[in-house]
Amino acid sequence: MSPSAVSATPPQAVVPENPNLIADAVKQKLASATPSLAALDASKLTRTRTTTPRTVPALDDPIRNVSSFATDHMITCTWNVNSGWGVPELKPYGPFSIMPTASVLHYATECFEGLKCYRGYDGKVRLFRPDCNAKRLLMSSARIALPTFDTVEIEKLITELVAVDAAKFLPKSDAGKFLYLRPTLIGTQAELGVQTPKEAMLFIIATYMPELSETPGGMKLLASQNDTVRAWPGGFGFAKVGANYGPSLMAQQEARRLGFNQVLWLLGDEAQVTEAGASNFFTVMRTKGEGKLQLITAPLGSKVILDGVTRRSVIQLVKERLSQKGELEAIEVVERQYTMAEIVEASEEGRLVECFACGTAFFVAPVSKIHFRGVDIDVPMAQGEVGDYTNVIKNWLVDIMYGREDHPWGVVVEEKEV
Known part of the structure; x- marks a missing residue:
């Protein structure tokens, strides 16, 4: 058994009837920030510009398609249980040091976010709803006992990195392109033992990323088998933690070996539909x-x-713009549990209209085929490569992200001079 897994003198606990322990613990952690400890404060950010700037790769350089080429700078900030958050630093991108006994390397005390900044057709750089990413990072951090923070400060730090590096790595000549942003929080306490980390580090980086939503012929999904599950009720599927992803890679690798793009993750004997790869799924x-x-997706x-x-x-x-008949037939949004049996039946009866996956990486990607228990389900795509609803939803989002539509979700970043 791991060190510190069992206390020699366990505390006397009073467990309430019908406890919802994890949910209560997360709420308590979010509400119990210690006022005497230093809070995360973006106004204290120090700035050290790189003296060895990187060369921007050409648009056709393959390095842009492997998500390993980062911009010139990153932001880091440390935390410890005795003093709280340290001074955040903007500094040259590069390696940092943690001990081999660091909590993150043994107990998966790690969470992250994924968002993009977009070079608009009007020349401006925008973030898309960064407040949502910051709030989700906070919830993920609380779920795995990492420190909490004011989400507005995270937004400010993300914005600062974009302000410094976007002009060079996402110039105005790259309208319609994006950079990928990865805020990450890890437990760094150098001590073995299953325990809440007493030290942590936040870092924010920016990289290039391939355009994954353009899948010729639509995405082909392999439904997961009964012996494999991505997430389960009461677990941590709702949190963006690394432990959600590593265990799914073997199934994803097998799906790709068989000619599919992703796994359609099912749950339970009823084969409830949950997610497609690391993306949300709509039918x-x-x-x-x-x-x-109806536009159906699994509930939260x-x-x-x-x-x-x-x-x-x-x-x-969809609720705002497609609840009434217009160019497209009105559609109702339904968040509920549903099963593969329903999709199979709808396909057989001609009621299946289209499916798509969506997320930051794959954006909005049409689905053309689902393989479920030996049977291929062909998913209609009314426009050949995409369904009518998938297409209009994707275009709405593109217009907001790239500034064709003035919308509060598109947050303009004031850039620094190169």
Whole structure:
């Protein structure tokens, strides 16, 4: 058994009836910030510019497609249990040092976010709903006993990195392109033992990333088998922690070996539909009998599903813009548990309209095929390469992200001179 896994003198605990211990613990941690400890404060940011600037790769350079080429700078900030948050630093991108006994290397005390900054067609750089990413990072951090923070300060630090590096690595000539941003929080306490980390580090980096939403012929999904599950009720599927991703890679590798793009993750004997790879999943189909058109996605209540920023935005836009008949038939948004049996039946009865996956990486990606228990389900795509609803939703989001539509979700960043 791991060191510190068992206390010699365990505390006497009073467990309430029908306890919801994890949810209560997360709420308590979020509400129990110690006033005497230093808070995360972006106004204290120190700035050390690089003296060895990197060469910007050409648009056709393959390095842009492997997510390993970072911009000139990164932001870091340390935390410890006795003093709280230290002074955040903007400094040259490069390696940092942690001890081999660091908590993150043994106990998965790590969470992160993924968002992008976009070079608009009007020349401006925008972030898309960074407040949502900051709030989710806070929830993820609390879920794995890492320190809490004011989410506004995280937003400010993300914005500062973009302000410093976007002009060079995402110039105005790159309208319609983006950089990927990765805020990450790790436990760094150099001590073995299953325990809450007493030291942690926040870092924020920016890299290039390939365009993953353009999948010729649509995404092909392999439904997971009964012996494999991505997340489960009461677990941590709702949090963006590294432990959600590593265990899924073997199934993803097998899916790609068989010619599929991603795994469609199912849950339980009923084969409940949850997520597609690391993305949220939506199904458009008609109800039995009355033929009412619905946009269906799995609910957040069981904490199996990640509260994706793109997912949230899709739901809000559809409710606002497609609740009444216009160029497209009105559609109702339904967040509920649903199963592969429903998709199979809808396909057989001609009620399946389209499916798509969405997230920061894959953005909004149409699905053309689902392989489930030996059967291929062909998913309609009304426009050949994409469905009608998938296409209009994707275009709405693109317009906001790249400044074609003036919208509060598109947050303009004031850039620093190179």
